[in-house]
Amino acid sequence: MERARAAPAPEKIRRASAWTDKKETMKPASFRYHAPKTLDEAVAVLAEVAPDDGRVLAGGQSLVPIMAFRLAKPTHLVDINGIKELAQIKVDGGKLRIGACVRHAAFYEPVCDGPLGRLLATVVRSIAHHPIRTRGTFCGSVAHADPASEWCAVVATLDGEMVAQSQRGERIIPAKDYFAGIMTTTLQEDELLTEVRLPMPAPDTRVGFQEFSRRAGDFALSMAVTIYRLEGGKIADPRVGIGGAEPRARRIAEAEAALRGKQPGADVFNAAGEAAAAAIDPLEDIHTGAEYRRDLVRAMTRRALDSAA
């Protein structure tokens, strides 16, 4: 606050606008605002301010509310919304490439042909509420890594890749090496998540998604992403991803094993649900005990499989 305001700005940091020099006061604790116009500039600023609790601002739908509560008091914000190249979404080399500033609402209509576009269009309806979806970003959710993030569950299930950019260069992080725990990832503090890449499943892939939340739009207490194909009437290439139930979203091998090579049906889906419920190490809090979390994982897995089309 006062100390942050009084701190002389390092010469290297470019001021985004004149008003940052005024002692404007606001509901959050004071911070210095940076609005780079290029990716190079952004990673340069981030490298500069990250050690001093600098944070990236994209859609701001998680960060800004906790700043308004003063539960987070970053001293610098690096606003990447002005960087045009980060707003792109495209299919390239069999992968869907989602730029850092692509909003949730971009997925309302399938962004690509086939099961992936369908899956993303289904999942987006469960993310918060419409106004939030118009501001919040896909990559922002993946960088924030809330256990209840729908996009994190999708990324984990599909084994997506995260593209991290810093002054030191570009790094591709596979999902299995990316999510580290509750709101923790292996992104370094000077790295900007510029893009998430999702592999495009085969056209005959069936995709399903279900989540449970207390109210529409609330943080989910559990969710399941289920993906499989049929080969000769039997389940092939099954993927079961669970989010919201553990510190991080991940694929559940036990549930996938319960599906592989089986004919789809209630018994098999139940078995997969049971396997997922048994395999997780549930998060527990005052509202949700371990047993209840397992109940929800069991139900969501089965229902996601039921809904997979």
Added chain:
Amino acid sequence: MTHGGNGHDYPTPPPASERRVLGHAVTRIEDRPLVTGRGRYAGDINFPHQLHMRVVRSPKAHGRIISVDASVALKMPGVVAVWTNDDIADLSPIDFRADKNATGIREFRQPALAKTYVRYIGDPVAAVFADDPYVAEDAAEHVALAIEELPVVMSASDPPGEFEPGRSSEAIVLHHSFGDIEAAFKNAHAVVEIDVQTGRHSGVPMETRGAIGVYDAAKDLLELHGAAKIPHRNRETLCRMLKRSPSSLHVHESHVGGGFGIRGELYPEDLLVLVAAMRFKRPVKWIEDRREHLMCANQGREQRHLARIAVDKNGHILGIEDEIFHDQGAYIRTHGVNVPNRTMCMMTGAYKVPAYRAKARVRLTNKTPAATYRAPGRYESTFVRSRLMDAVAAKLGLDPVEVRRRNLITADELPYVIAFNEPGIEELEFDSGDYPALLDKALKAFGWDKLQAVMKRRRAAGELVGAGVAIFMEESGRGPSDNARIKVDPDGDVELITGGASLGQGFETSMAQICAEALGVDYQRVRVIHGQTDLIDHGIGAHAARATVLTGGAVHVTATMVREKAIEFAAELLQTPAADLDIVDGMVMRRGAKDGGPSISLGDIAKRVAPGSKLLRGRDPQLAAHGWYNTDHTVFPYGVHLAVVRVDRDTGKVAVERFMVAYDVGRAVNPLLIEGQLVGGCVQGLGGALSEEFVYDESGEPLSATFADYLMPTLHEVPDVEVLLTEDAPSPRHPLGLKGAGEGGINGAGGVIASAIDDALQMPGAITRLPVTPQRIRELLRRRATA
């Protein structure tokens, strides 16, 4: 006639079909500024040269204050002062308004700033004053508190601890009783016992609290802006606390974004801005943020009941006994012990109960203080009573609706008096109604019998679906008095000054309708003033479903006086007998006359009776009056709630498929507004029944301090609430037959949802605790599966 009310029965008022505007669903007159963004809420009120206040709050749920170090904050540019209790040592704790003379509980009042102890997280410890609200907030974070932690008491069911050394945290034990309870249980065919609880929740208005204190040294006048609910009664308390005369302290209400009983009570911040305004000779503004609101504004409802009921072999109630553990939170605020008293008072509801004995243990805990929230004591008691009736039905193998019907007070038993043994407890005198008839109407409108068959089919197909009924009494319009001033302007517009208050419920429209009906003017030409203590000296405010009944009574009396005056002068001017004259659309004319007859407008009469007019011949000038409505009576509306729920057996989630509020309001002033009140209340009731809960961890940390954690129902979670509004039982105690409607939508919601979920699970008595969370349902289903 300058006085109405007082004991006698009024003739049955005509129905709306025989009235011009009273009783009709006309649109609201107060909405234009609200829907065009020109509302003026507490946050919109500013004065030149004002200071802003930020409160430094206790981060500990219980502790002794060792030190408050403001040295860093005080050095920050723009900071004017930082206060602790030492700076307001002469200010008494916040006084009770309801029980001014309460004994034995005054020691539990809240000081404006904590003195030696902090007792909940959020307890005000210091106040920072600065030129800018956010400078004040920045500085508040630099006020260092050293607090020695003390053991916390987090449940009223736990053994009491110490409020302060030598003083138990059980503040008082209250009693209500009548009849021979020993005999009732001795002679019982069956006795059922329950152990049930209502959860801690509250009204969460869209507008948070706000207070702006202004001191005018030239006039020695102190003003509080941003007031709500009960400006006049708050002025009384403030005058007592600040030792000022009423004419030197005024309270002003502007637009209010929701009240629900919790907004508009006096809180520490209201006192602080007033004292600071006098001390600094500058206006002082405070606006609460949402997190503060969820940690500091009044919460309510949290009670545990160990109740038992004695019945004969037919399910007729012989007696009810109840021991209540009332979680009061950290202090006893302005209501005193009103909530546990109302709980006990209304426990027997619309049933004939020969014997009753209740005991309420009012216990302080290290949580946010509790007070009144919409239908205080009634939501709680209806839940408990409903649980008892369902338990009786299960025990005797009777239909739950039938057990209720058998015990209802019948129309020929009214007026029905419930007198308590304990001295000083006001008796209840149910004035009018036909409770079994409303139950039948409601069941019919809901299609109850057909529903049973449908649910049977659905259950057979594997669904968990169930329905419930809750029956309740409401109370409203408690006296003693309210008054109104009406003046007709020379252009025919009408100014109506009331001592009522508007929390957004449609007060202006309702009062305009009552005024317009009596006076014979277009209701849209009535300008309704409320919540201004400098314009009218007395006012009842808007609480306890009082405004429409009491203030409405005063408006009716006063408008009738103005009407009589207008007709008296018109009779002279038109040379027509007064008895032949009527007022239609602001024109006094011969009764039943079409166009062309002699007439004179109210505006013209107002001009003709200006001061100095020869027409006056010794009578007072102006077409104006000041009238009072006085009453010794409370009026008792009543209602039935019905609900259908579906339980997701895998997740435990409850979906409310249907909800009906059947409610007899006596006479409706505006059915549209009443429907809005009933539906809004119902949604809040569903919140308390299913999702809203202020949860604390074992150290006293509030875990529901954001809207992500305090789960109010949204459009997705509530059904289209069906409303069956009846006017079968106008109150004989009110000139217009009116009864209140503010709380009829919420009263039975907890009870009916519990019954419906029991039915869906086919587990009688399963629900013992509100809110019914999905996790708790899963636990029940699991218990059933393993049983």
